[in-house]
Amino acid sequence: MTTMSIVVTGATGQLGRLTVEALLRRGVPAADIIATGRDVVRIKDLADRGVTVRRADFADADGLVEAFAGADRLLLVSASVPVGERVANHRRVIDAAVSAGVSLVAYTSTTHADTATTVLGATHRETEEYLRERGVPGVLLRNSWYLENYTSQLPQILRSGAVVGAAREGRISAASRADYAEAAAVVLATEGHTGAVYELGGDESFTLAELATAISAASGKRIAHSDLPVTDLDQVLASAGLPAELAGVLADADRGMSLGEMYTDSGDLRRLIGRPPVTLAEALAVALPRH
Template sequence: MPIVVTGATGQLGRLTVEALLQRGIPAADIIATGRDTTRIKDLADRGITVRRADFADTDGLAEAFAGADRLLLISASVPVGERVANHRRVIDAAVVAGVSLVAYTSTTHADTATTVIGATHRETEEYLRDRGTPSVLLRNGWYLENYTSQLPQILRNGAVVGAAGDGRISAASRADYAEAAAVVLSAEGHAGAVYELGGDESFTLAELAAAISAATGEQIAYTDLPVTDFAQVLATAGLPAELAEVLADADRGMNRGEMHTDSGNLHHLIGRPPMTLTEALTAALHH
């Protein structure tokens, strides 16, 4: 049952490969792909098949997926404007390869989300359905690492800055999302499923600030800005203008509840409680 993992050069992809191995999938049955295969040479050294796959290269994708039975399509990163076209090429190549199941990392409530990111995921989900390939939608919520990676800056500034208002966020760790992906790729009975994935405990950005205060002993506040002002703050911090606008727009979606789920799907899939915000903060601070 050869399983292809796209984006294995990225963090979520690599963690999924590791999770597949931990679930007993033989290395010989895993095909790890990415644009720069030198970054995953160590996986080849462990007996995993490593192939180059560039989402913009149709012919190369067909070669990368040859012989595969199942495929994990990890959504492409920016530029957002090219995302859907890239995803369609991957799905088309999977169909040509005769893949029996495509698992796609989408976003929470992709069918109703109003964000720019949500729209790209919705279009990809619709294309998957149109192609008729058996699929499972892994609607991943926000990453806890999106916040823990910002801890040095948050502590320097004494504030969490955002535009999410009182919106609740169901975040989880990349490792937990990767484990869920490994479960659906390596077991039967998931075709056609739509999983809304997130942590068991949701939080607002004000609660995030309070949790950081409790974990560090520093007084951290939450500064809520209008979306356009938050985009400007991100751009001033050095992010490209398009990415700054997309991330600020994501906060707008959070304010509308688009990053909140109480489905319990992640807990159910991985068979244990996902990592909590407090656990993530503790781990990051003692890293």
Template sequence: MSIVVTAASGQLGRLTVKALLNRGVPASGIIATSRDVSRIKDLADRGVTVRQADFAEPASLPAAFEGADKLLLISTTTPSERVANHRRAIDAAVTAGVSLVAYTSMLRADTSTTSLAPTHSATEEYLRERLPSVMLRNGWYLENYTAQLPQVLQGGAVVGAAGQGRISAATRADYAAAAAVVLTTDGHAGKAYELGGDESFTLAELAATISAAAGKRIEYTHLTADAFTRVLLDAGVPAELAHVLADADLAMSRDEMFTDSGDLRHLIGRPTATPAEAIAAALR
């Protein structure tokens, strides 16, 4: 059995490869793909099969997926190109005879009002029509916040437009562990897992957790979506991403990034990392 992990040079993809190895999958049974294979040379050094794959270049995909039994399709990063790229990858998986595709979708993809949701729901629909599949509807990453800790500590504030909405964020490592479980055990075809951390929080609560960990008063500054977008643009965030992030915060204000399904904890067989644990690790 060979398992393909796409976008293996990205953070989630790389963690998933490591999670598969930790679950006892031999390196020879893993195929890691990337547009630039030089970025995953370390995986090749561990015995993982490394292949070049670019979803924008369909001719690269048959060879990349050859011999695959299961495939993790990690959603691509450019929303405007996402559906077309995913359809090419799914078509190539069909041709390769893949028996199961796990797709990293988004939380509540079928009901979410975010601008990102249609790209995920369209991919889910296309995939269901063509292959046995499982939807890994990942919630927000805790790293989206821990990566901003230097700026938060400098400015003394968590800034956002999420109001008092609750967020069920988890670490990439926990989402990767769930993907590895789905790819190495049976009974997941046809499922849609709503994945999020056990301990939800508001941004005000997140600010309080950072305060406790850093020993410095941090407050939550609530802004309108337009004002938050301007803050992101002024910080150098590309325009498309700034609008996506502000739109995501609006969804958070409506509790669309919250889940109490317990799916992530159930899949990985342990509690998820807490915000306090993620923050403490990032501050070390």
């Protein structure tokens, strides 16, 4: 167990927040954790529990250096801002970490970022490359898709009776946010991870057709699978009210899935967290409680 100071970016978001909670559960003293985000009011409860809370805006280079002052290790949770601004934001965080004298940067990337063909994959690859260029000791946490990306859609899926996508027969090694956060906490709080590249995902992969079958079994309602061309999925998502850029990025992500870019059988997540990751069936059972 480390007694070093650990900074978590994006602690106001879901993955960052879960990582702070995982660090606390692992016995990292609250005083050794620096939780950062743009809107610190959202993490006031962490400050009440003894965690140091600091404002950090990825667009504010000077503010980042101040936010990271005194930190030994840093988790860079990839920004969810417009994709076009992502890499510049990540570079500012890495530069600030260097200026603050941080000795290890862990970065939440994506599976197979070095070869991924997607728009998202390119942003992760460029960030990984910059981390290497700056010479900061790093750990790459290449997270596959979140199970929550699907469980959060359950109301719409049940209403429409279909899982709609463009991933064809691509297998997806999705895992829960909490399990990815647990892995990040392990890397931040223990030794021996410097330079590691972890391909993280669930033990049980599934296709979107298998997802539809699993939802059918869990809900008792027959759910179909509709596989569309990527351009059609883009239009469906946009017509459902998603911003045009996000619709395009998500449709493109499905295209990457069809090529196996969200599949991994590395077992890295299970080894890091010391137990089997939450499965799709388990996630659906929680999201669809039986009455």
